[in-house]
Amino acid sequence: MADQDDDRTLRTAIERLRVKPGSDLVLSKRATDDDFGMTKDEALERLAETRSRIDVLQQRLYAESRRSVLLVVQAMDAAGKDGTIRNVLTGLNPAGIRVASFKAPAGPEAQHDYLWRVHQVCPSRGEIVVFNRSHYEDVLVVRVKSFVPEDVWRRRYGHIRHFEELLGDEGTTVVKVFLHVSKDEQARRFQERLDDPEKRWKFRAGDLDDRALWSEFQSAYEDAINETSTADAPWYVVPADSNSRRNMAVGEILRATLERLDPQIPEPEAGLDGVKVV
């Protein structure tokens, strides 16, 4: 009984991370360090259970082969996009899961509209795809660094809403997470990257330029999230100062998305009852 209560409490806490359509998200009012009342070990244990359940649901989604899931992961540098993806998806069947990462557009990507490269790597029926960065960069870094004029990036909110609506109508459930890290925690993690030879490759001098534009990025995130968190393609603002709770929370969001889809394994062929394999 206590377990069921805990489960409900956690689900409520996760649901509170969702940005309701029409609400006015202010990131400074959202926690970066919520522990969800769990110790690190409890969060790790919970994520392990959640992954087992995701594994079952993923197999069913694949077997059903009608619908798909797109999980978009966005964040400031060092908030833990890579670590979240690794920890939430580890051990799942690679046949039904794919990660697509988006860097600054180059070659043919830069010769097309900004959604061209994105649409191509959206999930096939039965697949779960995770975006490590996404089309949202085109209203985030592109806005903050003035790569295009304001009238151009402003129009994109509408494109993105319509694009995600199209995906939803055609069978792809879209869910989006913003890993919300504090500026202090980012400083700690940057320093760790610089000091650890195994991690230094992740650090680019340009990361400090982006850090200097922290408040501009936060405003761009607020606008992007407010403009595009819809009932069918919601944003969740996930506290990201603690890796274990962050991973746990993203696992919960993916699991809840799959539970709502309730994928069904196909009916077996008729006439298989009593068949003996000799």
Ligand code: AMP
């Ligand atoms: P990382 O994720 O650390 O490997 O860095 C990828 C870089 O690509 C980040 O600095 C992003 O801001 C940048 N990036 C991704 N998409 C775009 C885009 N559409 N326009 C400009 N820069 C982008």
Ligand code: MG
């Ligand atoms: Mg980076």
